[in-house]
């Protein structure tokens with residue numbers, strides 16, 4: 225027999241041998257055992273995938289039960305600068321000087337935060353033109369007295385922003401409204417206006 | 428039994444020809460070869476990265492690469508060597524040898540086998556290609572810790588995707604191997620008669636199936652934290668970055684045993700052959716392997732002694748880690764006892780195996796030093812850790828791969844290995860690898876942090892020695908490539924039993940092993 229005549233996928237058939245009950249993956253008996261092994265191992269793998277996620281609540285429960293990393297151990301990490309007795313509503317506003325050039329969007333809803341609590345929000349900025357743009361945001365506060373209580377840790381307004389044509393970016397700002405913000409200020413407004421840098425030269 | 432005498436036992440005909448052969452193959456030997464060449468390619472890429480790293484560290488100051496690129500190099504070097512070299516190489520060995528060793532005609536799921544391989548080049552391509560993206564490749568370390576990993580650019584998402592693909596590939600590969608071993612052994616081959624390489628791979632397969640999904644879960648959480656506003660690990664949203672370390676190392680420590688158990692199997696095959704004695708303490712080897720695997724799930728936090736765990740937890744993880752030294756020690760003693768009073772010959776495979784026993788043990792000892800919580804607080808994230816894991820991974824896992832290549836090349840190619848070139852490869856590698864990694868112990872003890880492109884002047888001498896060792900070690904690997912290519916292209920014909928002292932079913936079939944073997948199951952007495 226010419227070796228190349230042999231069907232490489234089924235050498236036993238090519239040799240005229242009957243299907244091997246135990247050793248040939250094509251034999252029904254073995255195929256069945258193998259399939260059931262596959263199912264079992266597949267289930268184990270799927271369960272372990274879930275287990276990875278389950279570890280997060282499991283650690284929480286474990287630490288609650290044992291007191292590990294709770295109370296005293298974590299006391300140092302407690303933020304004593306947060307005033308949990310009240311909340312302040314922070315309205316977020318975005319303005320642009322030239323709406324044909326930018327689309328500048330504020331988060332769609334206001335944020336309620338305790339004084340002293342760290343707040344992170346994201347604005348969005350899109351270059352509507354086909355040329356690169358450089359711009360900068362200038363913040364303002366309402367009422368003006370609130371300005372003294374906004375402690376910005378990081379803000380896009382600290383830097384100028386450069387956008388490629390039609391680029392769209394997110395602009396995070398991270399701030400704390402300090403504990404001493406007057407009690408009668410229930411609502412404050414954080415507003416940014418975006419100006420094109422060197423925009424005057426264009427016309 | 429001679430394969431030529433029993434034509435039914437092995438069908439002697441070639442593989443299908445044409446360009447589609449390798450893409451569509453379901454043959455375990457073809458797929459084994461593919462895995463091994465893939466590992467070799469990634470070894471070249473990861474090795475070149477290491478050369479760049481050592482070139483930058485040759486002297487203090489910044490000469491060749493900028494810190495951003497340096498961090499990408501260390502990160503990708505780690506990921507590539509672990510997921511692209513050691514794991515695929517061992518899977519390649521398993522594909523070639525497991526069916527031959529247990530007398531099975533092929534793997535249990537030949538088509539899935541094809542998939543598990545072909546996913547790998549895709550993942551490898553994503554990983555390496557991500558370096559070309561804007562912002563460069565991942566640079567947060569192979570351990571992918573947040574917050575850094577939550578802050579990077581697009582390449583971080585691609586890397587997560589690559590890890591998912593590699594994970595899927597190794598889970599499929601592991602299921603295939605475990606099923607083959609459990610269901611397809613030749614009649615008479617009971618579990619306790621299986622060659623030790625098969626045993627170690629069976630246990631490795633269980634480890635893989637158990638922990639690769641956990642890694643997949645961890646990187647999935649990174650992905651959703653990055654893109655879909657969840658806060659599993661991002662502290663700004665109430666998540667816990669340390670939680671990632673717990674989940675990662677729950678995968679990570681069993682993973683280091685995934686990287687070493689098949690090595691134990693190879694060494695336990697090579698040493699008896701060239702000592703011409705059966706393996707000392709077979710049963711204790713099996714039990715030691717199993718207990719290492721079980722213990723490996725209980726020690727993960729030894730990678731996290733400095734995160735601020737309660738003392739009770741530190742003590743638990745410290746003692747549990749020290750306990751692993753016991754079964755590991757059993758293995759080392761068994762290998763030595765196998766050689767004891769054997770009639771040893773020093774073929775290249777054996778040289779690498781002996782070097783493995785000596786040098787892996789050094790890595791085990793430095794592991795014990797690191798396992799002691801108070802000591803680790805000093806040494807964590809220093810070059811001492813780098814020295815430790817390179818001793819266990821390079822002179823451990825990689826040397827076992829070299830030993831396995833020299834040992835089975837005659838079976839794969841039908842030609843004897845050129846021992847002269849092999850010896851040169853061995854001695855150059857064995858000397859240079861110690862020049863490369865031993866000084867790192869001193870650097871670590873003196874306080875040099877890992878993952879830095881520049882360092883203080885007092886570290887200069889040892890770094891220069893390490894870099895020279897590194898260049899020699901890198902260059903020596905060209906010899907290995909030459910040996911392999913020479914062996915494929917010709918040389919003295921190897922008989923079915925290529926080594927005088929070799930035992931096992933794989934040596935009963937012709938060399939090179941015919942395309943189809945054990946079409947008729949052999950009888951194991």
Ligand code: HEM
Nearest residue numbers: 683686687729730752791794795797798807808812816819
């Ligand atoms: C006796 C056995 C072993 C012990 C007691 C041991 C102990 C340790 C300890 C305590 C660390 C953490 C050091 C630190 O980050 O501060 C460590 C790190 C490491 N070990 Fe081992 N180890 C052992 C064997 C192995 C083996 C067999 C491998 C792999 C084949 C391995 C691979 C690693 C790796 C890759 C790291 C570093 C991970 C990283 O931070 O990047 N170890 N080992």
Ligand SMILES: [Cu+2]
Nearest residue numbers: 680683729730
């Ligand atoms: Cu570990």
